[in-house]
Amino acid sequence: MPAETNADDPTEAIFAAWRAESARLVGALTRMTRDVELAEDLAQDALVAALEQWPTSGVPQNPVAWLMTIAKRRGIDHFRRADVLRRKLAELEHARGGEEEEMPDLDGQVDHIEDDVLRLIFLSCHPSLSAESRAALTLRLVGGLTTAEIARGFLATESTMGQRISRAKKTLAAAHAEFELPTGPERTRRLDDVMAVIYLIFNEGYTATAGDDWMRPDLASEATRLARMLAALAPDEPEVLGLQALLEIQGSRMVARLDEHGAPVLLEAQDRTRWDQLLIRRGLAALQQAERLAARGKPVGKYFLQASIAAQHARAGRAEDTSWRRIAALYDVLADAAPGPVVEVNRAVAYGRAFGPDAGLAVLQELDAGALGDSPLVPSVRGDLLERAGRHAQASEAFTEAAARTRNESERAVLRRRGELNLARVPKSG
Structure with missing residues (x-):
């Protein structure tokens, strides 16, 4: 993923603008063309044009307006060359009319454009797609990530990820997926799918399932950005706010989860002064907003409850100040709500x-x-509990089993070390 933007590097400025605006751009183009694959191609054409022109001409005041203008022109050229869908050509020509004057007014049509982004999020999480395809397509269309970036995030080859994304687009076309917001129960179900995808992306970044690194911070950060975007688009949904709160608070610990040597640090051993206080404030603010909605009768669910649990950790200045009884009670509620x-x-x-x-x-x-x-989660937690009970031989066995199960090298090193430490504490016979 792109590094932090360097103001002196026009290429970085271009990719920063693309990351920030691509969802709005692709969403608006999908609304115009009713073809998500074509919309993305047109948006990519506009990006290429920016890479060619902005280093010389400078980044325009309204990057999305510039990109939209170029994309519309390419769209009109496409329909002209194909000599088909003349009705769409007429629509695009009408949209293009007076474009030099109209494009800057895009910022005055925020509601319409942000609706396009919400539609795009729902489209990328269409029920005809698998969970993995939804995640990849969301990162591609809404997150603005390249295929190579997504592939790195999920430890896949670029060609494999490219094929997955391509198949997802074809599946949407074959399913005649509409670029409209679902309503009623369908909207609720699809919103659950959208949140599940964002949560999946975050979890893969927070604790990688495989590879050498324990975390992939860029992937977690991208999921948090998507959660913020979704909360801005659906501010009256306490579960959406709960998801944002959960990801902000969990993400605040990322830096403290590794020591100076890059080794993982478990929650209770973390230096809490290293937790990102801005993210914690954002998370607690989102949670408070969700609580206000819940007090007015809006239903809450697993993301709100998990955020409430995360908040207990965030509010504890020291590990020993953590209200574990409160957390246990919240888990009892969560077990009933989302077993x-x-x-x-x-x-x-x-x-x-x-x-x-x-x-x-x-x-x-x-x-x-x-x-x-074969997840390592159960034996690793069993090992932790056995260690606390002073049953070190059994704890060592549990940690060894967990280490054998994990596919993440950093996690395996931690589990092996805990197994060895417990083994060393077993009384020697004789």
Whole structure:
């Protein structure tokens, strides 16, 4: 992903403008052409033109207006060359009319344009697509990431990711996916899909499932940006605000999750002075807004509850100040609202901290042994609870099992180390 923008580098300025504006651009072009693949091609053409011209002419005052003007011109040329869909050509010509005067007014049509972004988010999370395809297409169309950036984020080859994105677009075309906001129950279901994709992207960045690095901060940051965008577009949805709050608060810990040598640092050992206070303030503000909506009768769910749990950590100045009993109570509510094995594992952690390791192990014992497949999560939490109970031989075995299961090298190193430390604490016989 692009590095932090250097004002002296026009290429970086171009990509910064593209990242900020591409969703609005592709959304507006999709509305005009009713063809997401063509819309993205036209937007990419405009980006190429910017790369050619802006280094010489400078970045225009209204980058999205400039890009839109170029994209519309390329669209008109496309329909002319194809000599088809004359009605669309007429629509584009009408949209182009007086474009030099009209384009700067795009900022005066924010509501319409932001609706296009929301439509684009819903389109990229169409139910005809798999979860993986939704994530890739969301990063591509809404996030403005290149295929290579997305591939790096998910440890795939560029060609594989390119094919996945291409197939997703073709699937949308075959499904005759409409560029309109769904209504009623369909809107609620699709909004859940959108939030699930953003959450999936964040989690892959926060704790990578495979590879050498424990985290992929750029991927987590992009998910947080998407969550902010969605919250701005749907400010009356407490679950959307809950998702934003959760990602802001969780993301605030990213820097503190690695020590000076790049080794992972677990939550209770982190230097909380390194937590990003701006992100925490943003997260708590979003959560408070969600709480106000909930107080007026708006329904809340798993993201709001998880954000409420994260807030307990954020408000504790020291690890020992954490209100684990409050967290355990919130996990009880979450287990009723959104039951699942991951929730139960985290509930076991909370119970272990609030009521002692045996209470946590009792919660873990109730979990189906195969509920999470070969995930390292269950044995790693079991190891932690056994370690706290002073059962070091069993803890060592659990950590060793977890290390064998993980595909992330940094996590494997941490788990192996904890296994070795527990083994060293086993009393020697004789």
